[in-house]
Amino acid sequence: MKILFTIILLFTAYQSSAKLLFKDVIQQQNGAQIRNIEYYDNNLIMATGFSYVSNSEFYGLVAVSKDGGSNWQIDYYSNMLLFGLEIYSENDAHLSGYFATNKAILLESSDFGLNWNYIICDGNLAPDVTSIYHITHIDDNTLLAFGYDRSILKSTDHGETWNKKFSKSGSSMLNMFEMGDKIVVVAQQSDENGENEIYTYYSSKDSGDTWKLWETNLNEEMQINDLIKGTKGELYGFGSQDGSYAVFKSSDLGDTWELAYKDNSEGALFRGHKDTQGRIFAGGENGKIVYSLDGEVWMSEEAPNTIQIWDVNGFGENTYISTASGRIIEIIIESNGINGKEAPNTIYPNPANDYIKIGVEASSMIEKVKIIDIYGNKQ
Numbered sequence: 001m002k003i004l005f006t007i008i009l010l011f012t013a014y015q016s017s018a019k020l021l022f023k024d025v026i027q028q029q030n031g032a033q034i035r036n037i038e039y040y041d042n043n044l045i046m047a048t049g050f051s052y053v054s055n056s057e058f059y060g061l062v063a064v065s066k067d068g069g070s071n072w073q074i075d076y077y078s079n080m081l082l083f084g085l086e087i088y089s090e091n092d093a094h095l096s097g098y099f100a101t102n103k104a105i106l107l108e109s110s111d112f113g114l115n116w117n118y119i120i121c122d123g124n125l126a127p128d129v130t131s132i133y134h135i136t137h138i139d140d141n142t143l144l145a146f147g148y149d150r151s152i153l154k155s156t157d158h159g160e161t162w163n164k165k166f167s168k169s170g171s172s173m174l175n176m177f178e179m180g181d182k183i184v185v186v187a188q189q190s191d192e193n194g195e196n197e198i199y200t201y202y203s204s205k206d207s208g209d210t211w212k213l214w215e216t217n218l219n220e221e222m223q224i225n226d227l228i229k230g231t232k233g234e235l236y237g238f239g240s241q242d243g244s245y246a247v248f249k250s251s252d253l254g255d256t257w258e259l260a261y262k263d264n265s266e267g268a269l270f271r272g273h274k275d276t277q278g279r280i281f282a283g284g285e286n287g288k289i290v291y292s293l294d295g296e297v298w299m300s301e302e303a304p305n306t307i308q309i310w311d312v313n314g315f316g317e318n319t320y321i322s323t324a325s326g327r328i329i330e331i332i333i334e335s336n337g338i339n340g341k342e343a344p345n346t347i348y349p350n351p352a353n354d355y356i357k358i359g360v361e362a363s364s365m366i367e368k369v370k371i372i373d374i375y376g377n378k379q
Helices: 013-017
Strands: 005-010 019-027 032-039 045-054 057-065 073-078 080-089 092-099 104-109 117-120 132-137 143-147 151-155 163-166 172-179 182-190 197-204 222-229 235-241 244-250 258-266 269-274 280-284 288-292 298-302 309-315 318-323 327-334 343-347 368-373
Touching: 032 057, 032 080, 032 318, 032 327, 045 092, 057 092, 073 080, 092 143, 104 132, 132 172, 143 172, 172 222, 197 222, 222 244, 222 280, 235 258, 235 269, 235 280, 244 269, 244 288, 258 288, 258 298, 280 309, 280 318, 288 309
Parallel strands: 032 309, 057 080, 080 132, 092 132, 222 269, 269 309
Antiparallel strands: 005 343, 005 368, 019 327, 032 045, 045 057, 045 080, 057 073, 080 092, 092 104, 104 117, 132 143, 143 151, 151 163, 172 182, 182 197, 222 235, 235 244, 244 258, 269 280, 280 288, 288 298, 309 318, 318 327
C-alpha cells in the first residue's frame, strides 16, 4: 500500500541571516525620555516619560495615538517625572511618578489619556512615599503600587484609599511580574559604599497582602529586571550577569534558573517582549537589542543612535522600543532565510527504494526534519 508522506523542513538556523531594521515612529527633543509604551490594541497606544530641561525645570510627557501610531497627541505636565504606565482597559489607564517636591503622584484616565485626574497628589494618601515607579491591576477594583523605600501599596476600591503592605528603607521597587500563583517584585539598592547595586526579590501569593523573600537560586551576580513566558510555559528573565547583558531561563516557574544567553555588552537588559509569533526581544543599557526567533538561538544588534532602551513592547506581530533619547522605534525583522515558517514538500507515490533525496533551496542550514503521513502521524 502506498502511503502519502509530507516532509516538513523546519528552519531555525536561518537566524544567522536575520537582520533587524529600525523605523522611527515618534521622536522628541528637549531632553525627552520615553520610559514606557503600552498597546491596548493595534490602534490604541500610549507612551509616557518626561522632558528634563534642568534640575529645576522638567515636564511629564504623555503621548497618545488612536490610529496605530500614525498620529500622536503629546501633552506636557509641569514639574513631574512620569515613570509608570498601565492600561487596564480602554477606559481605565494609570500613570505614576513623582512631583518636583519629591512626593508620589498617581493619575487615572477614563478616556484613554486625553484627560487625567489625580488619585495620589503630592503625597496625599501616601505621605511618606516619595515616588511610585510601577502600578498594576489585580482585578477591576484592586490596585498595587510600587515605589521608593521598597514601598508596596494596595487599594481595593480602585484608588480611593490605600494601605501600605510592605516597606523597607533605602531601595526602589523597579518592576513587578506574575509567575504562576505568585507576584514577584524587584527591589534595587546600593551597597554600603554606594558603588554597586544589590537586587532583592520579594513574592506574594495573596494578591499583595503579605510579602516574603523570593526563594530562588539567583545569586548576587545574577540580576533579573523583567521576565516573560515562552511558548511552552518556560520563563525567560532579562537582566545581567557579572555586569553584562544576560538572558536566563526557568522551566519550573522561577524556582531555579539557568543562563540562556550572555552578551559581552556592559550593562543590563531592562525589558522583554514576546510577539504572537513567539519571537522574543529585550533591550536595556547601551541601546542594544537581544532577540531570539525560537527561544533557543539568541543574537544581539545595536539600535542606531540609541544610548538606552527603557521599554520593549508591542501588539500582535509588531514590536517597538522606547528610548532615553525620546524616540519610539519599530523593530522590523528582515530575513534572507525562509522566515521561520515550515516548508512542506509532498512526495507521492512512495519511492520504491529505501532512500530518497529532497532538494530544497535555502540560504541556511536545516536544523530539523519532520516526516508526517497523510493521517498526521509522525514517522
